[in-house]
């Protein structure tokens with residue numbers, strides 16, 4: 417069934433919001449590289465890659481449902497962050513906003529009785545729990561570390577091992 421106008425508009429906005437998320441994390445990653453925090457830079461770069469897959473999942477969905485994709489501009493982001501804590505607190509606040517956006521699309525989809533969109537969104541509802549937890553956990557660790565250079569070094573090392581996986585694709589399947 418063709419996607420309805422209200423859901424189409426909301427999903428299009430979400431493509432933009434996810435691309436903005438990728439951009440936001442890329443700006444943070446660049447700043448961490450400048451600050452010589454290579455592990456954090458890597459973690460944030462992987463996060464930017466994940467956000468791109470989120471955008472593509474919404475984008476593909478619009479086209480699969482015979483909708484019309486629109487491509488408005490993406491807002492600019494900062495690359496002048498002062499501290500890692502400032503970045504990860506911003507990331508946590510940002511993820512909470514994204515959760516609210518996803519919940520809003522779900523409300524629209526349910527009001528329109530668009531069960532296909534609601535089903536697709538369930539993946540994002542679960543994903544947002546993890547997204548919020550990840551950024552919040554790192555922000556909390558940074559608060560515990562405080563001014564300790566050793567603590568920062570250890571956390572940076574811990575974050576360097578993150579591996580990018582496109583979890584929006586079916587297991588083992590490549591996107592056609």
Ligand code: FEO
Nearest residue numbers: 434467470514547
């Ligand atoms: Fe795509 Fe971080 O939410």
